Amino acid sequence: MDTKKLRVNGKRLKSTLEEMAKIGATSGGGVQRLTLSDEDQKARDLFLNWLRELDLEIVVDEMGNIFGKRKGKNNRLSPVLSGSHIDSQPRGGRFDGILGVMGALEALRTIHENSIETQRPLMIVDWTNEEGTRFSPAMLGSGVWAGKLDRDWAYDRTDIHGKKFGEELIRIGYRGERKAKRWAVQAYYELHIEQGPILEKEGKNIGIPKGIVGIYWYDIYIEGKANQVGPTPMEGRNDALCTAAEMILKVNELPAKMGGNMVATVGKIQNYPNSRNIIPDRVDFTLDIRSWDDNLAIRGWKDLQKDFGRIAKRRGCPVRIEKTWSLKPTAFDEKLVKRVGKTSQELGYSIRPMLSGAGHDAAYLSQVAPTAMIFVPSIGGRSHVEVENTRREDCEAGANVLLHCLLQSAFEV
Amino acid sequence: MDTKKLRVNGKRLKSTLEEMAKIGATSGGGVQRLTLSDEDQKARDLFLNWLRELDLEIVVDEMGNIFGKRKGKNNRLSPVLSGSHIDSQPRGGRFDGILGVMGALEALRTIHENSIETQRPLMIVDWTNEEGTRFSPAMLGSGVWAGKLDRDWAYDRTDIHGKKFGEELIRIGYRGERKAKRWAVQAYYELHIEQGPILEKEGKNIGIPKGIVGIYWYDIYIEGKANQVGPTPMEGRNDALCTAAEMILKVNELPAKMGGNMVATVGKIQNYPNSRNIIPDRVDFTLDIRSWDDNLAIRGWKDLQKDFGRIAKRRGCPVRIEKTWSLKPTAFDEKLVKRVGKTSQELGYSIRPMLSGAGHDAAYLSQVAPTAMIFVPSIGGRSHVEVENTRREDCEAGANVLLHCLLQSAFEV
Numbered sequence: 001m002d003t004k005k006l007r008v009n010g011k012r013l014k015s016t017l018e019e020m021a022k023i024g025a026t027s028g029g030g031v032q033r034l035t036l037s038d039e040d041q042k043a044r045d046l047f048l049n050w051l052r053e054l055d056l057e058i059v060v061d062e063m064g065n066i067f068g069k070r071k072g073k074n075n076r077l078s079p080v081l082s083g084s085h086i087d088s089q090p091r092g093g094r095f096d097g098i099l100g101v102m103g104a105l106e107a108l109r110t111i112h113e114n115s116i117e118t119q120r121p122l123m124i125v126d127w128t129n130e131e132g133t134r135f136s137p138a139m140l141g142s143g144v145w146a147g148k149l150d151r152d153w154a155y156d157r158t159d160i161h162g163k164k165f166g167e168e169l170i171r172i173g174y175r176g177e178r179k180a181k182r183w184a185v186q187a188y189y190e191l192h193i194e195q196g197p198i199l200e201k202e203g204k205n206i207g208i209p210k211g212i213v214g215i216y217w218y219d220i221y222i223e224g225k226a227n228q229v230g231p232t233p234m235e236g237r238n239d240a241l242c243t244a245a246e247m248i249l250k251v252n253e254l255p256a257k258m259g260g261n262m263v264a265t266v267g268k269i270q271n272y273p274n275s276r277n278i279i280p281d282r283v284d285f286t287l288d289i290r291s292w293d294d295n296l297a298i299r300g301w302k303d304l305q306k307d308f309g310r311i312a313k314r315r316g317c318p319v320r321i322e323k324t325w326s327l328k329p330t331a332f333d334e335k336l337v338k339r340v341g342k343t344s345q346e347l348g349y350s351i352r353p354m355l356s357g358a359g360h361d362a363a364y365l366s367q368v369a370p371t372a373m374i375f376v377p378s379i380g381g382r383s384h385v386e387v388e389n390t391r392r393e394d395c396e397a398g399a400n401v402l403l404h405c406l407l408q409s410a411f412e413v
Numbered sequence: 414m415d416t417k418k419l420r421v422n423g424k425r426l427k428s429t430l431e432e433m434a435k436i437g438a439t440s441g442g443g444v445q446r447l448t449l450s451d452e453d454q455k456a457r458d459l460f461l462n463w464l465r466e467l468d469l470e471i472v473v474d475e476m477g478n479i480f481g482k483r484k485g486k487n488n489r490l491s492p493v494l495s496g497s498h499i500d501s502q503p504r505g506g507r508f509d510g511i512l513g514v515m516g517a518l519e520a521l522r523t524i525h526e527n528s529i530e531t532q533r534p535l536m537i538v539d540w541t542n543e544e545g546t547r548f549s550p551a552m553l554g555s556g557v558w559a560g561k562l563d564r565d566w567a568y569d570r571t572d573i574h575g576k577k578f579g580e581e582l583i584r585i586g587y588r589g590e591r592k593a594k595r596w597a598v599q600a601y602y603e604l605h606i607e608q609g610p611i612l613e614k615e616g617k618n619i620g621i622p623k624g625i626v627g628i629y630w631y632d633i634y635i636e637g638k639a640n641q642v643g644p645t646p647m648e649g650r651n652d653a654l655c656t657a658a659e660m661i662l663k664v665n666e667l668p669a670k671m672g673g674n675m676v677a678t679v680g681k682i683q684n685y686p687n688s689r690n691i692i693p694d695r696v697d698f699t700l701d702i703r704s705w706d707d708n709l710a711i712r713g714w715k716d717l718q719k720d721f722g723r724i725a726k727r728r729g730c731p732v733r734i735e736k737t738w739s740l741k742p743t744a745f746d747e748k749l750v751k752r753v754g755k756t757s758q759e760l761g762y763s764i765r766p767m768l769s770g771a772g773h774d775a776a777y778l779s780q781v782a783p784t785a786m787i788f789v790p791s792i793g794g795r796s797h798v799e800v801e802n803t804r805r806e807d808c809e810a811g812a813n814v815l816l817h818c819l820l821q822s823a824f825e826v
Contacts, residue, residue, distance in 0.1 A: 091686065096641075133688065196644030213643065217689065228509075228796040229678040230626065230703050230770030231609030234668045241679055242665045245658035252655045255647045265642040266654055267689045269682065273503065275546065276630065276680045276699040277771075278797045286689045290643050357643030358690075383641040384691045 003407050006110055010396030013106040017395065020046065020086075020102060021094040030386025031094050035087040035129040036064070036168035043086045044174060047126060050105060054112045056124070060176030062151065064128040064169050065141045070108060072121040072410060078184035080118075080409040081369070082107070082402060083125030084192060085141075085361060089133055093388020095193045099376070099395060101126050103191040107403040118410035120186055127361040128169075135165045137217075137325045142361035145180045146368045185369035187336055187409040190362045191402045192373055193390050197381025198354060205349035205397050207375030208341045209356040212363045214294045214329040216301060218287040220247065221320040222312065226273060226281035241271055241280040243317040250307045251287060258300045262291040263357065292355050294329050330363045336372035336405075343404045344374075349397050358383075374401050416820050419523055423809030426519040430808065433459065433499075433515060434507040443799025444511075446501040448542040449477070449578065454585035456499045456511075460539060463518060467525045469537070473589030475564065477541040477582050478554045483521060485531045485823060491597035493531075493822040494782070495520070495815060496538030497605060498554075498774060502546055506801020508606045512789070512808060514539050516604040520816040531823035533599055540774040541582075548578045550630075550738045555774035558593045559781045598782035600749055600822040603775045604815045605786055606803050610794025611767060618762035618810050620788030621754045622769040625776045627707045627742040629714060631700040633660065634733040635725065639686060639694035654684055654693040656730040663720045664700060671713045675704040676770065699737075705768050707742050743776045749785035749818075756817045757787075762810050771796075787814050 023046065024031045024039035033039040044066060051058055056068035069079060084100025104124045111122065127145075132138025135157040143149035155166025169175040194207050224240030248266045255262040265288045272282040287304075291297040305321070312319040344351045356362075356373060365371045376398035379389040436459065437444045437452035446452040457479060464471055469481035482492065497513025517537045524535065540558075545551025548570040556562035568579025582588040612620050637653030661679045668675040678701045685695040700717075704710040718734070725732040757764045769775075769786060778784045789811040792802040 089688070089691070194644060195641040196646070197649070198644075215643070225795075226798045227794065228608040228771055229676060229680060229701050230628070230772070231607060231611075231796070232676070232770070232794060233609070234665075234676055236610070239665065239678075241682065242661060245661040245665075248655060248658040249662070252647075252652065252658075263642060263645070263647055265652075265690075265692060267642060267691050267693060268687045269654065269684045270687075271682045274681045274683075275502070275797070277678075277701055278502070278680050279678060280680060281798075288642050288690055357645070358641055359643070381640060381645060382638075383644070384688070385639045385694075 003116060006114060006403060008106045008110045008396060008399040008403055010392060012109070013102060013395055013399055014392050016102050016106065017094065017098065020098055024088065026091050026386055028091065028386035030092055030388065031088050032091055033086065033088040034090065034134040035131065036134070036165065036172055040087055041172035041174070044126070047086060047101065051124070054108055059178050060174055061145070061178040061180040062176055063141045063144045063154065063180040064174040064176070065145055065180060066126040068124045070122045072118045074119055075121055077120045077413070078186045079121040079123045080187050080406055081123045081125055081185045082189045082406055083127065084190050085130035086126045087129060087131050089131055089384045091386055092384055093386060095388055095390050096195065096383055097130055099193055099390065100191045103395070103399040103402050106399045107406055110403055118407065119413050120410045122406060122410055130361055134159045138359055139361055139364055140165065142364040146182050146364040148364055148367065151180060182368045186412065188362065188365040188369050188371045189402055189405050190360060190373045191398045192360060192375060193383060194375040194378045195358050195383035196378065199352055199375065199377035200379060200381065202352060204352040205394065206344040206351045206401055207354045208337060208351050209332065209354050209373050209375060210337055211292070211329060211331040212356040212359060213290045213292045214297055215327045215359055216289040216297060217325040219322045219324050220285050220287055222283045222317050224279065224281040224317045227279045229277045229279055232279060237279055238316040239279050240283040240317050243311055243315045244269065244283040244285055246311045247308055248285065250304060254300050254304055258296055261293055262289065262296055262300060264289045264300070290357055292329050327359055327363055330366050332366055332372045333370035336370050339405055339408060340372050340374055340401060344401050347400055347404065349401065374398050416529060419527060419816060421519045421523045421809060421812040421816055423805060425522070426515060426808055426812055427805050429515050429519065430507065430511065433511055437501065439504050439799055441504065441799035443504055443506050443801065444501050445504055446499065447503065447547040448500040448544065449547070449581035449585050453500055454587070457539070457587060460499060460514065464537070467521055472591050473587055474558070474591040474593040475589055476554045476557045476567065476593040477587040477589065478558055478593060479539040481537045483535045485534045487532055488534055490533040490826070491599045492534040492536045493599045493819055494536045494538055495602045495819055496540065497603050498543035499539045500542060500544050502544055502797045504799055505797055506799060508801055508803050509608065509796055510543055512606055512803065513604040516812040516815050519812045520819055523816055531820065532826050533823045535819060535823050543774055547572045551772055552774055552777055553578065555777040559595050559777040561777055561780065564593060595781045599825065601775065601778040601782050601784045602815055602818050603773060603786045604811045605773060605788060606796060607788040607791045608771050608796035609791065612765055612788065612790035613792060613794065615765060617765040618807065619757040619764045619814055620767045621750060621764050622745065622767050622786050622788060623750055624705070624742060624744040625769040625772060626703045626705045627710050628740045628772055629702040629710060630738040632735045632737050633698050633700055635696045635730050637692065637694040637730045640692045642690045642692055645692060650692055651729040652692050653696040653730050656724055656728040657682065657696040657698055659724045660721055661698065663717060667713050667717055671709055674706055675702065675709055675713060677702045677713070703770055705742050740772055740776055743779050745779055745785045746783035749783050752818055752821060753785050753787055753814060757814045760813050760817065762814065787811050
């Protein structure tokens with residue numbers, strides 16, 4: 001048959017997403033499926049059932065990454081891989097991650113029911129712990145698989161209750177025997193929601209990221225001096241919270257100061273002793289800086305450090321800074337990126353070249369294999385929240401683009 | 414005997430304070446004796462034992478306020494009352510509150526062992542829940558006793574675990590039968606640490622507050638819009654934490670802007686969802702404004718509200734404000750205040766007229782009886798912290814002033 005005419009089943013994709021969204025459903029219409037939780041386990045079980053219906057060869061590796069392989073004509077050729085992650089943010093949305101896995105499933109179902117025989121094997125994947133919310137850092141599963149993170153170090157990551165990643169992996173029965181070690185991949189495609197407002201605002205169907213911005217994570221610790229608020233004059237106070245407030249505003253002003261092309265955010269703050277009538281003597285906060293231009297990010301951070309130092313000195317509140325994680329900007333494979341754009345247009349979808357502001361498993365994948373991503377619009381640009389949403393037609397469009405990119409790569413010899 | 418020559422036993426006062434500080438002792442050298450906790454119960458039991466040694470008539474009222482009465486020659490005359498509170502801040506100090514109770518106990522011990530017969534009865538008191546940290550608001554026991562707060566409303570106050578004040582009072586066995594209802598008091602004296610830096614800085618022995626500043630408590634709620642930090646441009650963000658940071662700095666600048674004679678503090682802040690890579694969509698913080706000049710406090714707050722409104726509008730983050738508690742400035746009884754000063758000087762102590770920046774049970778007492786306070790220096794001005802400290806000689810000096818003020822009032826007919 002003429003594979004050009006193949007289209008995914010948008011209805012089926014929708015009902016598959018809805019079925020999956022029942023696992024860990026929250027009262028606000030989102031999902032909470034934290035890595036290696038009971039909900040993650042149930043979702044994995046359901047995913048495996050669906051893989052079995054397609055007669056895929058299933059492998060779970062020692063990081064809990066789940067692979068399903070559909071044979072091609074020549075199984076000595078490297079496979080074409082696609083997927084994303086099943087885990088979610090706390091009180092997160094119904095599309096982040098899971099759309100990329102269910103989209104790849106829908107593409108495989110379409111290929112399966114049309115009995116298409118590809119040259120290369122096709123593989124679907126669920127990467128473990130992309131979000132990094134329960135176990136930090138993010139993208140542990142793909143990071144170990146790609147050889148960028150150490151397996152035993154990953155096993156030792158703990159959640160806030162002190163439970164270890166490695167132990168929880170065993171508890172839910174998803175520590176496989178196969179080594180989590182990269183192999184040759186012909187192409188990796190990841191379908192994902194944009195998580196930003198651009199596609200919706202500009203009325204475009206498909207976002208074509210040329211890469212993922214660089215990400216820098218820091219933890220900031222400020223030390224003040226506690227005292228009863230009433231009898232302590234304003235002069236001579238060492239208020240850790242006021243110190244933090246000044247720094248937070250500097251962070252917020254940084255991107256404009258550096259001329260744009262950057263975002264900088266404080267998402268988390270902890271104040272101590274956090275009592276109404278005691279001057280705060282300790283504040284910890286997190287800092288997230290992202291830019292496609294790595295030099296700009298580095299210069300911005302240097303500038304910010306100077307500001308932090310000045311503020312800390314003036315307020316008599318020493319500051320300590322820890323760099324907790326970073327990811328250099330990732331450029332995707334030019335040929336694949338072009339293919340995603342061309343395929344989209346051939347299918348009649350409007351496209352928008354862009355950047356990915358969020359980290360994805362594709363960042364690690366692109367270090368070991370030709371990689372590209374396919375973005376679909378996020379309603380209101382909202383993500384990591386329960387109201388996160390993407391229209392049915394947009395999910396379908398993204399899956400169609402994925403289907404045809406997979407087919408093109410899978411017929412390459 | 415000539416009561417003029419009476420002096421308290423500084424050594425005994427010190428060892429009494431040390432004995433009491435063992436109950437709820439913290440690793441950092443402070444105490445944690447939260448209202449109606451097991452530690453509060455133990456401290457009350459010990460206090461009662463000490464009262465019994467002095468053959469006092471003991472009454473526990475329905476608010477758990479503990480009174481010990483020493484008869485005078487004419488027991489139809491209204492009594493002279495002194496005390497403070499046994500409860501402490503979380504990880505608080507060894508002097509705040511308890512010094513006033515143990516100081517009064519030491520004065521009574523001195524009077525007892527010298528077999529002084531006063532005209533009027535003398536009474537010692539421990540007021541329940543002065544701190545207001547476990548159950549808000551502060552000064553519940555004296556407030557109900559003075560007729561300014563409702564008993565059943567007080568019983569319904571809950572701690573963060575949902576436990577009710579009334580139930581916890583029964584649990585520790587300190588809900589008495591006597592009504593918590595004010596009676597005629599000839600004079601109320603409260604010995605307390607300054608909780609500020611002035612006495613130490615100026616090398617004075619005794620602080621003579623002419624009253625307690627007015628206190629206004631507000632809760633501020635800011636609503637933002639959550640989003641993944643990476644793909645969300647800086648423009649168009651509704652960041653609740655940045656909004657709060659601007660407001661916190663306005664609070665910090667307010668006293669200087671209003672020309673001094675005021676303190677304004679944000680002590681507590683809660684950020685949501687408080688995740689490293691999500692733009693905060695809700696921040697709650699507390700505001701505490703204090704001034705002796707009530708008009709200034711009111712004008713300052715109006716000014717601040719305008720600033721809050723402007724900031725909220727500009728950042729697209731609606732703000733909601735709740736007034737949670739307030740206390741008008743309290744002027745102490747002029748005659749008693751003069752007596753505290755004169756008595757201190759006669760005893761050879763240097764004095765410093767001042768204001769109390771912190772609320773005390775004396776605020777409610779002064780609304781129903783002639784009231785004065787006696788302040789002793791806080792080392793480094795530190796209070797509500799584990800390192801809170803006052804020199805032995807200063808504790809002794811304060812107790813001597815209290816002793817002689819009590820005697821003067823108790824011989825009045």
